[in-house]
Amino acid sequence: xxxxxxxxxxxxxxxxxxxxxxxxxxxxxxxxxxxxxxxxxxxxxxxxxxxxxxxxxxxxxxxxxxxxxxxxxxxxxxxxxxx
Numbered sequence: 620x621x622x623x624x625x626x627x628x629x630x631x632x633x634x635x636x637x638x639x640x641x642x643x644x645x646x647x648x649x650x651x652x653x654x655x656x657x658x659x660x661x662x663x664x665x666x667x668x669x670x671x672x673x674x675x676x677x678x679x680x681x682x683x684x685x686x687x688x689x690x691x692x693x694x695x696x697x698x699x700x701x702x
Contacts (some may be wrong), residue, residue, distance in 0.1 A: 641675070648681075 627644040634640065635652020642658045650667040659676040665683075671700070673679070690702055
């Protein structure tokens with residue numbers, strides 16, 4: 620179920636179940652499910668995103684747009700990340 624999405628631009632994207640998309644959000648070339656994407660966020664990463672909470676005005680570009688290549692992360696206590 621998608622909630623929100625007023626004035627959002629969602630193209631070439633799979634939105635799975637249990638997903639909330641905030642207002643004024645742009646999502647392209649991405650798969651998202653079981654997640655909450657808050658307003659003003661821009662996602663164009665060509666990846667699958669699951670089980671996440673993404674805050675307001677976040678930008679997630681494709682890894683191919685990042686030079687030099689690498690991961691930039693901010694992780695809280697007791698986090699677990701698989702790359």
